[in-house]
Structure formats: C-alpha cells, structure tokens
Amino acid sequence: KGTEKNPKRILALSLIHGDEFRSGSVGRAWITRLTNIEPRNSWRVIVIANPDGWEAKSRMNANGVDLNRNFPTKDWDEKAIDYFKKRMKSDPRRDPGPSGGSEIETRCLMSHVEDFDPQFVISIHTPLGVLDFDGPKVSPPKFRPLPWISLGNFPGSLGRYMWVDRKVPVLTIELKADHDIKKLEEFDQLQDISGTVAIQSDRIQKK
Numbered sequence: 001k002g003t004e005k006n007p008k009r010i011l012a013l014s015l016i017h018g019d020e021f022r023s024g025s026v027g028r029a030w031i032t033r034l035t036n037i038e039p040r041n042s043w044r045v046i047v048i049a050n051p052d053g054w055e056a057k058s059r060m061n062a063n064g065v066d067l068n069r070n071f072p073t074k075d076w077d078e079k080a081i082d083y084f085k086k087r088m089k090s091d092p093r094r095d096p097g098p099s100g101g102s103e104i105e106t107r108c109l110m111s112h113v114e115d116f117d118p119q120f121v122i123s124i125h126t127p128l129g130v131l132d133f134d135g136p137k138v139s140p141p142k143f144r145p146l147p148w149i150s151l152g153n154f155p156g157s158l159g160r161y162m163w164v165d166r167k168v169p170v171l172t173i174e175l176k177a178d179h180d181i182k183k184l185e186e187f188d189q190l191q192d193i194s195g196t197v198a199i200q201s202d203r204i205q206k207k
Contacts, residue, residue, distance in 0.1 A: 008198045011118035013046040018053020023124040065097040071161035072100030080155040120198035127177030134159040135169025136204040141193040169201045
C-alpha cells in the first residue's frame, strides 16, 4: 500500500549473495515494519534472493554463479565473460554463468520485475559501507552511517539491467561488515530515505 497521492512501486531485495547475512536481516525488518505503518509507497520485498547460497553460506548459487553478474543485460554476450576473465581474473566469486539469465534465481527475480513493474529498486548488500546509486542526479540523502557514492555497474549486474537498460533507478545499500543490525532505527530511517529518493528520481525523470 501507499499513502502518497502517486505512490511509487519499490522492489527491494537482499541476500542475492548468500553469505551477506546482515542484508537479509534488514530486508526482514523492513517487511515487519511495513505491516505496522502506512507507507508512502508500494513495496515488494524479497528477503532471500539466493536461497541455496544462503543455506550454503556462499556468495554464489548452487551452480557457482554470481547472480549479480547473471542478469541478461544488453551487453552480456559481448562483455560479461570477457570482463570476468580479464578484469576479475576469473575470480570464481564473480562468475557470471554460461549465459545471461541462465540461473533459475535470476529468472525468478526477472519475473518479479515483469509482474511488479517497479519504478525503483533497492538491493541490500555488505560489506562496503556505502550507498551506491545508479539513476538520475538527485540530492544525496543525509545518512551519516553510510556515504553516498557511485561505484558504477557491470555487465550482468542488477544496476546495469535495470538502470542502463530500463531506466529504472537502483539504490544499492552496502552495509558495513560490522554494522550493528540491532540499531533498527537506523534501518527504519534508511527505508524512509530510500522511499524519498524513489519519489525524487521519478520527478526528475518526468521533467
């Protein structure tokens, strides 16, 4: 639900990398909070995007694929494998898979995109400790624990799949490795900030 006159559809996901456990704690906390408030926007939250990886405590899925390099971006065939071999030095933790969208988890997330048609996407990760934004130029939100920067996106990544190919902004929340997940008020604030950025991005894109 959303109480804004024109609420935005926000898709949030965590644990696309199965060993980033704090991200799942935040995703779960957000679901609980959404049931107890009247949100401005319409939310769909996927807490465990990589269930096999989560169970195995692995970044990759059961096939050894980094799901955040497996989205079938327009440049996947041309660049993903080459980027993996040359820039990532064939690091198995960054393996994009045999083809774009080859993994069932990736296709599941793609089906959520098609069904929900989000106007804004949030992907929760660890451990870099930043807010990484792929989208239009907006006023950086003030959130003291995490600085606002742009890390860029990569062939097969969610940021490139949604923003570069579809013009749907993506906010990647990179929690710190030692982030105290007991400070839930910080994550409540971060959820509100994300909703504000979604509204700002939509206004900018409509100008």
